[in-house]
Amino acid sequence: MRILLVAESSEDAHSVEASLTADGHIVTSCNDRSGGPCRGVEHFDDCPLESPVDLAVIARSSHGRRSIEEMGSVCASRHRVGVVEIDPSVPDERSIYDLADAAEHAICRGYEAAIRHSATDLYGDLCADGSFDVVVVRRHGDVHVKISLETDASPTVVGALADRARAATRRHDRFAQVIDVAVQHNRLTFDPKKA
Numbered sequence: 400m401r402i403l404l405v406a407e408s409s410e411d412a413h414s415v416e417a418s419l420t421a422d423g424h425i426v427t428s429c430n431d432r433s434g435g436p437c438r439g440v441e442h443f444d445d446c447p448l449e450s451p452v453d454l455a456v457i458a459r460s461s462h463g464r465r466s467i468e469e470m471g472s473v474c475a476s477r478h479r480v481g482v483v484e485i486d487p488s489v490p491d492e493r494s495i496y497d498l499a500d501a502a503e504h505a506i507c508r509g510y511e512a513a514i515r516h517s518a519t520d521l522y523g524d525l526c527a528d529g530s531f532d533v534v535v536v537r538r539h540g541d542v543h544v545k546i547s548l549e550t551d552a553s554p555t556v557v558g559a560l561a562d563r564a565r566a567a568t569r570r571h572d573r574f575a576q577v578i579d580v581a582v583q584h585n586r587l588t589f590d591p592k593k594a
Contacts, residue, residue: 400424401450401452402454402455402495403452403471404419404455405471406458407459407468407469414458415487429447437471448478454499455471456482456483456495457485478574479574481499513570513571518531518560522556542572542579
Protein backbone atom coordinates (compact mmCIF):
# COMPACT_ATOMS: atom_id res chain seq x y z
CA MET A 400 0.00 0.00 0.00
CA ARG A 401 1.02 3.62 -0.46
CA ILE A 402 0.73 5.20 2.97
CA LEU A 403 0.76 8.85 3.99
CA LEU A 404 2.47 9.06 7.38
CA VAL A 405 1.88 12.11 9.57
CA ALA A 406 3.31 12.66 13.04
CA GLU A 407 4.18 15.40 15.49
CA SER A 408 7.24 13.56 16.77
CA SER A 409 10.01 12.49 14.42
CA GLU A 410 10.72 9.54 16.76
CA ASP A 411 7.13 8.32 16.39
CA ALA A 412 7.31 8.82 12.62
CA HIS A 413 10.58 6.90 12.24
CA SER A 414 9.35 4.01 14.37
CA VAL A 415 6.12 3.56 12.40
CA GLU A 416 7.81 4.19 9.04
CA ALA A 417 10.41 1.49 9.75
CA SER A 418 7.68 -1.00 10.56
CA LEU A 419 5.62 -0.13 7.48
CA THR A 420 8.52 -0.22 5.04
CA ALA A 421 9.70 -3.52 6.53
CA ASP A 422 6.26 -4.90 5.62
CA GLY A 423 6.73 -3.70 2.02
CA HIS A 424 4.61 -0.53 2.06
CA ILE A 425 5.59 2.71 0.32
CA VAL A 426 5.59 5.52 2.87
CA THR A 427 5.35 9.20 2.05
CA SER A 428 4.83 12.29 4.18
CA CYS A 429 3.64 15.88 3.96
CA ASN A 430 6.73 17.44 5.51
CA ASP A 431 8.66 19.90 3.39
CA ARG A 432 12.46 20.22 3.26
CA SER A 433 12.57 22.44 6.33
CA GLY A 434 10.35 20.10 8.37
CA GLY A 435 7.15 22.09 7.89
CA PRO A 436 3.78 20.32 7.81
CA CYS A 437 2.99 20.87 4.10
CA ARG A 438 5.28 20.47 1.13
CA GLY A 439 2.39 21.32 -1.20
CA VAL A 440 2.43 24.98 -0.11
CA GLU A 441 5.54 25.79 -2.11
CA HIS A 442 4.75 23.50 -5.06
CA PHE A 443 1.19 22.18 -5.17
CA ASP A 444 2.22 19.19 -7.30
CA ASP A 445 4.53 18.05 -4.48
CA CYS A 446 1.51 17.26 -2.27
CA PRO A 447 1.47 13.47 -1.74
CA LEU A 448 -2.30 13.48 -2.24
CA GLU A 449 -1.81 14.52 -5.85
CA SER A 450 -1.04 10.83 -6.40
CA PRO A 451 -3.13 7.90 -5.15
CA VAL A 452 -2.76 7.20 -1.43
CA ASP A 453 -4.30 4.09 0.10
CA LEU A 454 -4.24 5.08 3.76
CA ALA A 455 -3.15 7.91 6.04
CA VAL A 456 -1.53 6.89 9.30
CA ILE A 457 -1.20 9.23 12.25
CA ALA A 458 1.72 8.10 14.42
CA ARG A 459 1.13 9.45 17.91
CA SER A 460 2.25 8.13 21.28
CA SER A 461 -0.27 8.03 24.10
CA HIS A 462 1.39 11.09 25.67
CA GLY A 463 1.37 12.98 22.35
CA ARG A 464 -1.07 15.75 21.46
CA ARG A 465 -2.69 16.70 18.18
CA SER A 466 -0.78 19.42 16.39
CA ILE A 467 -0.36 21.25 13.09
CA GLU A 468 2.17 18.57 12.12
CA GLU A 469 -0.81 16.23 11.65
CA MET A 470 -2.53 18.54 9.16
CA GLY A 471 -1.94 15.98 6.40
CA SER A 472 -4.58 13.77 8.04
CA VAL A 473 -7.15 16.55 7.56
CA CYS A 474 -6.26 16.81 3.87
CA ALA A 475 -6.40 13.00 3.55
CA SER A 476 -9.86 12.94 5.11
CA ARG A 477 -11.05 15.63 2.66
CA HIS A 478 -9.76 13.44 -0.19
CA ARG A 479 -11.71 10.49 1.29
CA VAL A 480 -8.55 8.61 2.18
CA GLY A 481 -8.94 6.41 5.25
CA VAL A 482 -7.22 7.81 8.35
CA VAL A 483 -6.07 5.62 11.25
CA GLU A 484 -4.09 6.36 14.40
CA ILE A 485 -1.25 4.15 15.58
CA ASP A 486 0.55 4.40 18.90
CA PRO A 487 4.16 3.47 18.02
CA SER A 488 4.82 2.24 21.54
CA VAL A 489 1.86 -0.17 21.58
CA PRO A 490 1.46 -2.16 18.37
CA ASP A 491 -2.16 -2.63 17.34
CA GLU A 492 -3.43 -6.19 17.47
CA ARG A 493 -4.90 -5.71 14.01
CA SER A 494 -2.75 -5.54 10.92
CA ILE A 495 -2.45 -2.37 8.86
CA TYR A 496 -4.70 -4.12 6.30
CA ASP A 497 -7.42 -4.62 8.91
CA LEU A 498 -7.15 -0.96 9.91
CA ALA A 499 -7.32 0.10 6.25
CA ASP A 500 -10.39 -2.12 5.64
CA ALA A 501 -12.19 -0.63 8.66
CA ALA A 502 -11.39 2.91 7.49
CA GLU A 503 -12.58 2.13 3.95
CA HIS A 504 -15.79 0.61 5.30
CA ALA A 505 -16.50 3.80 7.25
CA ILE A 506 -15.81 5.95 4.17
CA CYS A 507 -18.20 3.89 2.03
CA ARG A 508 -20.90 4.20 4.71
CA GLY A 509 -20.51 7.98 4.39
CA TYR A 510 -21.13 7.83 0.63
CA GLU A 511 -24.12 5.55 1.16
CA ALA A 512 -25.67 7.88 3.75
CA ALA A 513 -25.29 10.89 1.43
CA ILE A 514 -26.86 9.00 -1.49
CA ARG A 515 -29.67 7.57 0.63
CA HIS A 516 -30.54 11.03 1.97
CA SER A 517 -30.56 12.57 -1.50
CA ALA A 518 -32.64 9.78 -3.07
CA THR A 519 -35.14 9.72 -0.21
CA ASP A 520 -35.51 13.48 -0.55
CA LEU A 521 -36.43 12.96 -4.23
CA TYR A 522 -38.56 9.82 -3.99
CA GLY A 523 -39.42 9.27 -0.34
CA ASP A 524 -42.15 6.67 -0.93
CA LEU A 525 -40.12 4.72 -3.50
CA CYS A 526 -37.03 4.74 -1.29
CA ALA A 527 -38.69 3.72 1.96
CA ASP A 528 -36.90 1.37 4.34
CA GLY A 529 -36.70 -2.16 3.01
CA SER A 530 -37.42 -1.24 -0.61
CA PHE A 531 -34.20 0.63 -1.34
CA ASP A 532 -30.59 -0.42 -0.90
CA VAL A 533 -27.34 1.38 -1.66
CA VAL A 534 -23.92 -0.26 -1.87
CA VAL A 535 -20.75 1.73 -2.55
CA VAL A 536 -17.41 0.20 -3.48
CA ARG A 537 -14.25 2.09 -4.36
CA ARG A 538 -11.46 0.84 -6.58
CA HIS A 539 -8.34 2.95 -7.11
CA GLY A 540 -10.24 6.14 -6.23
CA ASP A 541 -13.18 5.38 -8.53
CA VAL A 542 -16.56 5.26 -6.80
CA HIS A 543 -19.01 2.53 -7.88
CA VAL A 544 -22.59 2.89 -6.65
CA LYS A 545 -25.27 0.21 -6.92
CA ILE A 546 -28.84 1.14 -6.05
CA SER A 547 -31.32 -1.72 -5.75
CA LEU A 548 -35.06 -1.08 -5.76
CA GLU A 549 -37.46 -3.80 -4.68
CA THR A 550 -40.29 -2.16 -6.60
CA ASP A 551 -40.80 -1.42 -10.27
CA ALA A 552 -39.69 1.95 -11.63
CA SER A 553 -40.03 3.84 -14.87
CA PRO A 554 -36.96 4.75 -16.93
CA THR A 555 -37.50 8.37 -15.86
CA VAL A 556 -37.35 7.42 -12.17
CA VAL A 557 -34.29 5.20 -12.73
CA GLY A 558 -32.52 8.03 -14.56
CA ALA A 559 -33.46 10.57 -11.89
CA LEU A 560 -32.20 8.29 -9.10
CA ALA A 561 -28.92 7.71 -10.94
CA ASP A 562 -28.48 11.47 -11.48
CA ARG A 563 -29.31 12.19 -7.85
CA ALA A 564 -26.86 9.52 -6.65
CA ARG A 565 -24.11 10.90 -8.91
CA ALA A 566 -24.69 14.44 -7.64
CA ALA A 567 -24.73 13.31 -3.98
CA THR A 568 -21.50 11.40 -4.50
CA ARG A 569 -19.86 14.43 -6.12
CA ARG A 570 -20.97 16.68 -3.22
CA HIS A 571 -19.63 14.13 -0.75
CA ASP A 572 -16.34 13.63 -2.61
CA ARG A 573 -15.27 16.38 -4.97
CA PHE A 574 -11.99 14.57 -5.69
CA ALA A 575 -13.49 11.34 -7.11
CA GLN A 576 -12.21 10.77 -10.64
CA VAL A 577 -14.93 8.37 -11.79
CA ILE A 578 -18.44 7.96 -10.39
CA ASP A 579 -20.25 4.93 -11.78
CA VAL A 580 -23.92 4.49 -10.82
CA ALA A 581 -26.12 1.48 -11.57
CA VAL A 582 -29.80 1.28 -10.63
CA GLN A 583 -31.32 -2.18 -10.47
CA HIS A 584 -35.08 -2.59 -10.18
CA ASN A 585 -37.82 -5.10 -10.71
CA ARG A 586 -38.30 -4.70 -14.47
CA LEU A 587 -40.44 -7.82 -14.83
CA THR A 588 -43.44 -6.28 -13.12
CA PHE A 589 -43.09 -2.76 -14.46
CA ASP A 590 -46.39 -1.37 -15.74
CA PRO A 591 -46.00 1.86 -17.76
CA LYS A 592 -49.60 2.81 -16.91
CA LYS A 593 -48.58 3.12 -13.25
CA ALA A 594 -45.54 5.28 -13.99
